[in-house]
Amino acid sequence: MKDGIRVGIVGAGLLGAHHAETCAANEAAEVVGVADLRADAAQELAGKVGAQPYGSARELFEAERVDFAVIATPDPLHKDPFLAAVAAGVRTILCEKPLATTVADAEQMLAAADKAGARVFVNYSNRFAWLFMATHRVLQQGLIGEPVYGESRLDDNISVPQRLWQARSREWAAGSSTAHFLLTHVVDLLHWFLAPARVEAVYAVKQERVLGFTPDLYDGFLFWDNGIKTRVKAEWVKHIETLVEFYLCIGGRAGSVVAHRRPGYGTSEGWRAMLAADRPKDVVASCAQGLTVQGVPVTGRMIQDPTCDGERQRGCLELKEQGERVDDDLFLQAIVEDTDSPSNWQGFGPLPGAEDGLRAVRVIEAFTDSAQKGERVGVPSR
Numbered sequence: 001m002k003d004g005i006r007v008g009i010v011g012a013g014l015l016g017a018h019h020a021e022t023c024a025a026n027e028a029a030e031v032v033g034v035a036d037l038r039a040d041a042a043q044e045l046a047g048k049v050g051a052q053p054y055g056s057a058r059e060l061f062e063a064e065r066v067d068f069a070v071i072a073t074p075d076p077l078h079k080d081p082f083l084a085a086v087a088a089g090v091r092t093i094l095c096e097k098p099l100a101t102t103v104a105d106a107e108q109m110l111a112a113a114d115k116a117g118a119r120v121f122v123n124y125s126n127r128f129a130w131l132f133m134a135t136h137r138v139l140q141q142g143l144i145g146e147p148v149y150g151e152s153r154l155d156d157n158i159s160v161p162q163r164l165w166q167a168r169s170r171e172w173a174a175g176s177s178t179a180h181f182l183l184t185h186v187v188d189l190l191h192w193f194l195a196p197a198r199v200e201a202v203y204a205v206k207q208e209r210v211l212g213f214t215p216d217l218y219d220g221f222l223f224w225d226n227g228i229k230t231r232v233k234a235e236w237v238k239h240i241e242t243l244v245e246f247y248l249c250i251g252g253r254a255g256s257v258v259a260h261r262r263p264g265y266g267t268s269e270g271w272r273a274m275l276a277a278d279r280p281k282d283v284v285a286s287c288a289q290g291l292t293v294q295g296v297p298v299t300g301r302m303i304q305d306p307t308c309d310g311e312r313q314r315g316c317l318e319l320k321e322q323g324e325r326v327d328d329d330l331f332l333q334a335i336v337e338d339t340d341s342p343s344n345w346q347g348f349g350p351l352p353g354a355e356d357g358l359r360a361v362r363v364i365e366a367f368t369d370s371a372q373k374g375e376r377v378g379v380p381s382r
Contacts, residue, residue: 005029005335006065008090010057010081011072012036012045013165015096019070022328024049029068029332035060035081057081061088068335070328071095074165076175079105086112094121094331098184098364099357101176106361110354119340121331122357124188127348128325130296131259131271132189135250136348137291138273138317139193143283144255145276147194150230152248154182160243161211161236173236174213179204179364182234183218186248187360188352190222190230193250195349197226199363201378206371210237218371222363241265254278255314261322269322275315277305284315294347297321 007023009016012034023029035054036042042053054060061069061084069085071078071093078100085093086109093113099122100106113120126132138144161173173181191198204220217235224230230250238245246261254276263269275284281302288300299320302313325344330351333342340350363379370377 003030005332006067007031008033008035008060008064008066008069008085009045009051009072010035010060010070010085011074011096012038012041013072013074016070016072017045017048019072019094019328020045020049020051022326023068023070023332024051026329026332028336029328032066033060033064057084061085061090066090067092068332069093074172074175075180076101076172079109082109083112086116086118089116090118092119092121092331092335094123094328095357096123097125097188097357097360098122098180099354099361101180101361103358103361103365106358110358113354120354120357121334122188122352122354122360123327123331124185124192124352124356124360125324125327126185126189126261127192127352128327128330129261130321130323131261131319132193132248133294133296133325133348134271134273134291134298134317134319135189135248135257135259136193137287138257138275139250139252140195141287143275143279143287143315144250144252144257144273146253147228148251148253149228150190150248150250152186152190152230152232153235153245154186154233154247155217155235155238155240155245156182157240157243158210158237161214170213173211177214177218177368178234178236179215179218179368182236183232183367184360184364186232186234187222187363188356189248190232191356191359192349192352194224194226194228197224197228198359198381199223199379200225200381201376202363202367202370203376204367204371205374206368215371218367220367220370223376252276271319273317275317277312277314279315281315284317288317290347295325296323 034046046053219233245264284300291298
């Protein structure tokens with residue numbers, strides 16, 4: 001048995017299994033318990049990682065000393081196990097996204113954690129994908145000039161709300177939506193990319209003609225406090241070959257970034273940044289080298305500028321293979337090093353935490369409210 005960070009997993013579904021297995025594989029950690037209302041699921045996953053099964057989060061936290069609690073229950077069911085971890089004195093909690101499906105729940109959870117002195121992380125796992133790490137670096141270094149506009153499409157196969165959680169799919173999807181399940185990823189990424197800008201208002205629409213138990217899709221705009229506008233759409237009724245399609249593009253005054261995280265039909269995965277024309281060759285090379293040193297294999301080169309019929313050259317960065325950091329390894333390293341910015345994450349800011357989670361919940365609640373009212377809705381900053 002390892003003598004390391006004692007991990008408790010709440011939720012034995014797809015995400016819970018991922019966290020249990022990656023934590024068990026980490027030399028710094030030991031998974032001591034897995035909790036799920038489904039006894040067979042808890043038993044099976046606990047057996048795989050050498051842990052004890054429990055029927056509830058409360059039972060797990062009462063029976064085991066846990067240093068790191070991972071909340072991997074369905075979207076609308078995060079609050080109770082989160083509060084149980086806080087009440088048991090767990091010092092670090094990782095909650096799957098979204099932090100909660102209502103602002104009221106999120107605020108209650110974070111108030112309890114703050115009072116108890118617990119550190120909170122929220123697993124916005126897309127931050128750890130190479131192509132989004134590269135996007136963050138390019139935007140934060142101003143390599144495409146001032147960002148002006150962005151757009152994103154994050155869509156799921158219709159099988160997700162109908163069958164992903166087997167017999168419980170409709171019930172659990174009805175407690176969530178494409179806004180909570182999908183758009184929360186995009187909202188977090190955009191805040192990370194565009195910091196210190198913040199969404200101040202939204203305008204959204206929804207469609208409800210297919211599923212019946214949850215909106216088919218949400219589509220709309222985020223208005224930022226520095227004048228940027230971004231369009232974001234998420235759909236749960238696509239009949240597609242893949243489980244997910246994810247495209248994101250951000251245009252600046254002098255360049256742009258395009259990312260195909262999950263390509264759809266006829267599209268290849270990949271990432272490209274067309275840098276501002278005035279960025280010299282050494283700046284292009286330096287950015288590419290800096291990312292490559294940090295494990296993101298970006299190539300940089302000068303190309304004939306397609307925006308002026310090739311009459312000049314400009315810098316281009318490309319990433320033609322996909323990869324990602326292991327989320328649990330980063331959060332466990334943060335515990336070991338007692339920091340929100342572990343050494344393997346230097347240059348990308350702190351890991352997503354309580355404020356990131358609450359900010360996204362506020363934006364998503366405003367988004368769904370706007371779609372219901374058919375009007376622009378402001379997003380409270382506090």
